[in-house]
Amino acid sequence: MKLFDIAHSRTGDKGNISNISVIVYDQKDYERVREYVTPERVKAHFKGIVNGEVVRYEIPTLGALNFVMQDALGGGVTRSLALDAHGKCLASALLAMDIPAKN
Amino acid sequence: MRTIRIGSGAGYSGDRIEPAVELAEKGNINYLVFECLAERTIAIAQNAKLNDPTKGYDPLLVERFEAVLPICKKNGIKIITNMGAANPQAGAAKVREIATRLGLGKLKIAAISGDDVVEALKVSDTKILETGAPASSMADVLVSANAYVGAAPMVEALANGADVIITGRVADPSMFLAPQIHEFGWSQDDWDKIGKGTAVGHLLECGGQVTGGYYAEPGKKDVADLARLGFPIAEVSEDGAIVITKVEGSGGKVTEHTCKEQILYEVHDPKTYLTPDVTADFSQITFTEIAPNRIKVGGVTGRARTDTFKVSVGYNDGYMGEGQISYAGPGALARAQLALDIVRERLKITGVKANELRFDLIGVNSIHADVLAPAPEPTEVRVRVTGRCDSMKEAVRIGNEVETLYTNGPASGGGATKSAKQVVAMLSALFPRDKVVPVIEYLEA
Numbered sequence: 001m002k003l004f005d006i007a008h009s010r011t012g013d014k015g016n017i018s019n020i021s022v023i024v025y026d027q028k029d030y031e032r033v034r035e036y037v038t039p040e041r042v043k044a045h046f047k048g049i050v051n052g053e054v055v056r057y058e059i060p061t062l063g064a065l066n067f068v069m070q071d072a073l074g075g076g077v078t079r080s081l082a083l084d085a086h087g088k089c090l091a092s093a094l095l096a097m098d099i100p101a102k103n
Numbered sequence: 104m105r106t107i108r109i110g111s112g113a114g115y116s117g118d119r120i121e122p123a124v125e126l127a128e129k130g131n132i133n134y135l136v137f138e139c140l141a142e143r144t145i146a147i148a149q150n151a152k153l154n155d156p157t158k159g160y161d162p163l164l165v166e167r168f169e170a171v172l173p174i175c176k177k178n179g180i181k182i183i184t185n186m187g188a189a190n191p192q193a194g195a196a197k198v199r200e201i202a203t204r205l206g207l208g209k210l211k212i213a214a215i216s217g218d219d220v221v222e223a224l225k226v227s228d229t230k231i232l233e234t235g236a237p238a239s240s241m242a243d244v245l246v247s248a249n250a251y252v253g254a255a256p257m258v259e260a261l262a263n264g265a266d267v268i269i270t271g272r273v274a275d276p277s278m279f280l281a282p283q284i285h286e287f288g289w290s291q292d293d294w295d296k297i298g299k300g301t302a303v304g305h306l307l308e309c310g311g312q313v314t315g316g317y318y319a320e321p322g323k324k325d326v327a328d329l330a331r332l333g334f335p336i337a338e339v340s341e342d343g344a345i346v347i348t349k350v351e352g353s354g355g356k357v358t359e360h361t362c363k364e365q366i367l368y369e370v371h372d373p374k375t376y377l378t379p380d381v382t383a384d385f386s387q388i389t390f391t392e393i394a395p396n397r398i399k400v401g402g403v404t405g406r407a408r409t410d411t412f413k414v415s416v417g418y419n420d421g422y423m424g425e426g427q428i429s430y431a432g433p434g435a436l437a438r439a440q441l442a443l444d445i446v447r448e449r450l451k452i453t454g455v456k457a458n459e460l461r462f463d464l465i466g467v468n469s470i471h472a473d474v475l476a477p478a479p480e481p482t483e484v485r486v487r488v489t490g491r492c493d494s495m496k497e498a499v500r501i502g503n504e505v506e507t508l509y510t511n512g513p514a515s516g517g518g519a520t521k522s523a524k525q526v527v528a529m530l531s532a533l534f535p536r537d538k539v540v541p542v543i544e545y546l547e548a
Contacts, residue, residue, distance in 0.1 A: 008320065008323075008324060008360065008364065009364075010317070010318075010364040010365075010367065010368055012367070012368040012369030012370065013369065014369055014371070015142075015233060015529070015530070015531060016233065017371070019367070019369065019370060019371055021363075021364060021367035021368075023360065023363050023364060023367075025360075045474060046474060047473075047474070048472045048473055048474065049471075049472050049474060057371075057372055057373055057374075057386075059367070059373050059385075059386060059388070061387055061388060061389050061402060062363045062366070062367075062388065062389075062390070063363075064363060064367060066367050066370065066371075066373060068371045068372075074461075075528075076233075076528065076529065076530075077142065077143075077529075078142060078143045078420075078526070078527065078528040078529045079420050079491070079526055079528035081423065081459060081460075081461040081489040081490070081491065082461070082469075083463060083465065083469045083470060083487065084469075084470050089470045089471065090471075092471075093470075093471045093474045093475060096474070096475050
C-alpha cells in the first residue's frame with residue numbers, strides 16, 4: 001500500500017528549504033507511520049531532488065510528522081529553474097511512498 | 104469573557120476578492136486582515152517605487168479597498184494589511200483618496216514603515232544566512248532589505264484610534280496578533296498569550312488554506328463548493344481561547360484535518376516557531392471539533408522572543424530564459440526526448456552562455472524528477488528548457504532555440520512559447536532589533 005492510503009500531506013517553502021507534513025487520517029496508524037517513514041527513507045525517496053539534510057519532527061497530538069529538507073528547492077523559490085519552484089507538489093511525491101501493509 | 108472575531112481577507116497578493124466582501128458583510132467580524140506580501144513581492148514593489156515614488160504598494164490595493172472599505176466603515180470593522188509593500192505612505196494616501204471619493208466620512212489611516220533597512224545593510228558586516236558572506240559584499244546587486252517587524256507598532260496605531268493600518272514588511276501572524284493585544288490589554292511579554300495569539304495568525308494568514316483550500320483530494324478528502332470558498336474567522340477570547348470557523352453558508356470546510364495541515368505549513372521545528380513577537384510552541388497543539396465548521400484550538404504556548412529581526416534581502420540574480428513546445432500521439436515521448444537533445448546541442452553550437460540549464464519533459468519528469476516509477480507512455484508531452492544567464496540578450500536565446508524546433512526539430516511539434524525575465528532572488532539575514540525603528544504616520548479622511 002501507499003502512504004497516500006492512510007495519510008495526507010502539505011508542503012511549505014522557506015528559501016531553499018522545503019517542509020512536508022505527513023498527517024494520518026486515523027490516529028491508530030500513527031505509530032506505524034512513525035516507525036516506517038524515517039528521515040533516512042524520506043531522503044532516499046527524494047534522491048535527485050533533496051540534496052541536503054532531512055530532519056523529522058514528531059507532533060503526536062496531531063498524528064503528524066514534519067520533515068524539514070535542506071537544499072530541496074533548486075536554490076530557492078525565487079531563483080529556481082523548476083516548473084514548481086515552490087516544491088508544492090512534493091507532498092504528493094512523498095505520499096507515493098510504499099509502506100508495508102499492517103500485519 | 105470578552106471575545107473578538109478576526110477575519111482573514113486574503114492569503115496572498117493575487118487572492119480572490121469576494122470572500123473578503125462576504126466576511127465584511129456576513130462574518131460579524133471586528134477586524135479584517137489582508138496578508139498580501141510574499142517573500143519576493145516587496146523587492147518587485149521596491150523597483151516600482153524607484154520608477155515612480157507614488158507607487159510601490161500592492162497592485163490590487165485599490166480594487167480591494169474599493170470593495171471592502173464601505174462595508175467595513177458601515178459595520179465598524181478595522182482593517183490591517185501589509186499591502187503597503189515598499190511604500191506604506193503612498194498606500195495609505197491611496198486609501199484616503201478612496202474614502203474621500205466614496206464619501207465614507209471620517210477615517211483614520213496609519214502607515215507603518217521603518218522596515219526598510221537596505222541602506223544600513225549595504226554597509227553592514229551582517230552575514231547572509233544562506234551564503235555566510237557579509238551583506239556589504241552584495242551592495243551593488245541589492246534591491247531591497249526589509250525587516251519582519253512585529254505587532255508593537257500596529258498595537259500603538261490601534262491605541263491611537265486607527266481604523267485602517269497599512270504596513271510594509273511585518274511578520275504575517277503579527278497582523279492578527281496586534282488586535283488581540285490591543286483589545287485584551289495583553290502584556291507583550293506574556294509569552295503564553297502571545298504564543299496563542301500567534302497561532303491564530305499562523306492558522307489564518309493563508310486565507311482559504313485553513314477552510315478547505317489547497318486540501319481537496321477527490322474521493323479521499325472532498326471539499327464542497329471550492330468555487331465559493333469561505334475565508335476563515337478566528338474567535339478569540341481574553342484568556343487566549345481560540346475557535347477557527349468561517350462564514351455560515353460559504354463553500355469549503357473547517358475540520359480538525361484542515362487545521363492540522365495549515366498549522367504545520369511553512370513550519371520547521373513546531374516547538375520553536377520564531378516570530379518578531381515570540382518563540383511560539385505548537386508542539387502540543389490540539390484541534391477539537393465542537394460543532395460543524397467550528398474547531399477549538401488548544402495546547403499552544405510560547406516563550407521569549409529572540410533579539411533579532413529576520414530580514415529578507417532581494418538582489419538582482421541575472422536573467423531567466425524559457426521555451427516550451429508540445430508533442431502528442433504515438434511516439435510523443437521519443438520526439439520530445441529528441442527535441443531536448445537538439446536544443447542541448449544547439450545551445451552549445453551557438454555558444455549561449457548560461458550559468459545553469461534545466462531540461463524537463465512536462466508530463467514525465469518536470470515535477471518529481473525520477474522519484475516515482477516510470478508511468479506508461481503519456482499521450483502528450485511538453486518540452487521545457489530553462490536557463491539562467493548574466494544578460495537578457497543571452498536569456499532570450501534559450502527560448503529561441505526551443506521555438507526554432509518548429510521548422511528544424513522533430514515532427515509535429517506545436518504550441519511553442521518563449522519568455523525571458525529579470526530575476527530578483529531572495530536571501531535572508533538576522534538584524535539587531537534595536538537597529539530597526541518602526542515609524543507610524545497618520546492620515547485622516
